[in-house]
Amino acid sequence: MPQLALRDVLSHEFVGVSESDELLDAVELMRSENTSSAVVLRGSTPVGVITAESVFDLLLDDGDPHDVTAADVMDETPESLSLDASVADAADLMGRTGDPRVLVADDNGVHGIVEARDVAPSVEKRVRGAPSAPSGPPSSSQGEGNETYAEQGVCEGCGSLAHQLVDVNGQLLCPECRAV
Secondary structure (H helix, E strand, O other), X not given: OOOOEHHHOOOOOOOEEEOOOEHHHHHHHHHHOOOOEEEEEEXXXXXXXXXXXXXXXXXXXXXXXXXXXXXXXXXXXXXXXOOXXXXXXXXXXXXXXXXXXXXXXXXXXXXXXXXXXHHHHHHHHHHHHOOOOOOOOOOOEOXXXXXXXXXXXXXXXXXXXXXXXXXXXXXXXXXXXXXX
């Protein structure tokens, strides 16, 4: 079974801002583009990322979003993979780093960001409909019902990236959500 490439799951162009852009302008751009992250660029080089979480953190720490720049709240640039890397590679990287975003870039620049929500449908398809994945151990069924175990992916219950998912009543769940 051929691996799905990241170029096939990039759902939109990435939102880019500069380090000196005011945070509120960056948030307005993120909102208008219906995304929860923006790549912070120095010229064409990615130097960080602003996420909805980093904006929430500022607000929860009683920070004033006025007179704050993108550089003031940006997180480290996510790890990157090339357009030809597989979705499984991205899911593996997300699982290892705990970051639900992977920058898709190469010598020609940044092409976009793949987020866990972009990867989840292909992981779901692999677990529910496909034979064993070539890059990992084959899926196996347990004795109770039709529970299929996957190597890793996004839990449909809590939205977190999990190292192992279980198909329970048509939903892919992490062990914590399965227990509930």
